[in-house]
Amino acid sequence: MSLDNTHYEALAEQIESILRHPERAIEHIRDERTRRRLVEGGCKLSAALEQPKETFRRVGYSHLQLPLALVGVESGVFSALTAEPRAFNSAEIAARTGVDPGLLRRLLRYYQATDVVSQVGDDTYRSNNVTRVLSNDDQAKSLRWTSKITAQGALNLPDWLRSNRYRDPVGLMPTAWTSAVHTDKHPFAWLAENPWALELAQDHMRIQREGRPLFFDALNFEQRFAQDSTSSTILFVDVGGSTGSQSLTFRQRYPNLPGRVLLQDRPEVVQQAKAELMSSANIEAEVYDIFTPQPVKGARAYYLRNIFHGLEDSKCVEALVNAKAGMTDQSVILIDEIVLPESNATPHSSQHDMEVMICVGGIERTAAQWESLLKDAGLKMREVVKYDKDYEDSLIIAGIN
Numbered sequence: 524m525s526l527d528n529t530h531y532e533a534l535a536e537q538i539e540s541i542l543r544h545p546e547r548a549i550e551h552i553r554d555e556r557t558r559r560r561l562v563e564g565g566c567k568l569s570a571a572l573e574q575p576k577e578t579f580r581r582v583g584y585s586h587l588q589l590p591l592a593l594v595g596v597e598s599g600v601f602s603a604l605t606a607e608p609r610a611f612n613s614a615e616i617a618a619r620t621g622v623d624p625g626l627l628r629r630l631l632r633y634y635q636a637t638d639v640v641s642q643v644g645d646d647t648y649r650s651n652n653v654t655r656v657l658s659n660d661d662q663a664k665s666l667r668w669t670s671k672i673t674a675q676g677a678l679n680l681p682d683w684l685r686s687n688r689y690r691d692p693v694g695l696m697p698t699a700w701t702s703a704v705h706t707d708k709h710p711f712a713w714l715a716e717n718p719w720a721l722e723l724a725q726d727h728m729r730i731q732r733e734g735r736p737l738f739f740d741a742l743n744f745e746q747r748f749a750q751d752s753t754s755s756t757i758l759f760v761d762v763g764g765s766t767g768s769q770s771l772t773f774r775q776r777y778p779n780l781p782g783r784v785l786l787q788d789r790p791e792v793v794q795q796a797k798a799e800l801m802s803s804a805n806i807e808a809e810v811y812d813i814f815t816p817q818p819v820k821g822a823r824a825y826y827l828r829n830i831f832h833g834l835e836d837s838k839c840v841e842a843l844v845n846a847k848a849g850m851t852d853q854s855v856i857l858i859d860e861i862v863l864p865e866s867n868a869t870p871h872s873s874q875h876d877m878e879v880m881i882c883v884g885g886i887e888r889t890a891a892q893w894e895s896l897l898k899d900a901g902l903k904m905r906e907v908v909k910y911d912k913d914y915e916d917s918l919i920i921a922g923i924n
């Protein structure tokens with residue numbers, strides 16, 4: 524259908540009418556697919572129609588977004604605005620936060636202009652859906668991680684890639700991030716020596732998963748892998764499982780399933796996991812290095828989430844061969860990672876690819892790349908279960924044959 528100016532005028536009026544009461548739209552759009560179409564269409568339309576100076580402003584000022592969000596979080600401005608469902612003037616917010624009134628007016632002007640808060644009068648502001656997300660303590664922790672850690676590496680990316688002559692930097696050390704923080708340590712070793720950052724890393728990993736589907740939603744573990752289990756069956760080995768969120772979920776999803784659940788990770792992480800994991804959760808935790816042969820023999824499933832995207836191919840194959848050392852014909856390796864499509868990747872999955880490149884010299888992979896890695900380790904890719912379309916999160920099921 525060819526559209527003329529009258530159609531575009533009518534569409535613009537409809538959009539403006541939605542924006543006069545966005546909360547009504549949130550209330551009335553019942554279908555998630557419709558909401559996504561509007562959000563994605565709006566973003567793509569905005570980029571497709573913008574003039575050169577608008578492109579420059581969008582891209583050239585993108586460095587302000589993250590630090591100013593963190594300012595709003597750490598100063599308490601966002602939580603002051605969300606404390607009550609009403610509008611506040613800047614003097615009230617200044618009194619509640621201790622932020623200088625002059626600075627506060629400038630910050631609020633910026634937040635209003637970038638849709639982080641809503642302005643209802645000359646000096647009156649109220650929270651909106653964006654303020655509410657940013658004032659959530661957990662989201663704030665995640666912002667601290669990206670701002671204090673990953674953003675440092677991202678800003679160093681142009682120099683780092685140029686100095687490495689634009690090679691694909693998979694497995695390259697130092698990474699864009701380690702060179703930005705001037706360490707010659709591997710990022711995991713650096714984290715072990717910087718407990719404040721390790722805590723942020725773990726919080727971020729936990730938070731960025733919240734509300735997203737889990738592989739348990741798409742696959743019935745009990746039916747597929749736990750037939751005839753007894754109390755001595757090793758059901759689920761959560762390799763590199765951090766403080767055990769997936770082990771805990773496993774126990775919660777299958778409370779009556781007989782068998783053992785084991786968490787394996789680096790020494791400093793296992794120490795923390797043991798302190799955090801409730802003994803009633805019935806999860807064992809042990810130190811294990813994925814670059815040594817798997818000591819736990821004959822488990823039904825060796826589960827590895829977000830481990831391989833931090834490793835170059837040769838290291839992945841080494842870790843897979845080591846995992847295989849524990850497997851029997853009945854065992855499977857479950858790799859829970861992004862599986863990138865060959866075309867039309869989502870922003871989330873491609874952002875993750877950039878993030879692992881910047882921080883750990885890692886890479887997100889396509890199904891063909893996963894299949895090739897598994898083949899090199901003498902394993903067979905049996906099935907790929909995609910369980911989150913936004914992130915392309917998938918469970919790759921592999922076995923010895």
Ligand SMILES: C[S@@+](CC[C@H](N)C(=O)[O-])C[C@H]1O[C@@H](n2cnc3c(N)ncnc32)[C@H](O)[C@@H]1O
Pocket residue numbers: 711728762763764765766768787788789792811812813814827828829830
């Ligand atoms: C990106 S995190 C993923 C954590 C967890 N699997 C999840 O998805 O929430 C990577 C984990 O691998 C662990 N790790 C890194 N190198 C390891 C090694 N050589 N052996 C065992 N675990 C390792 C880290 O300590 C960290 O907990």
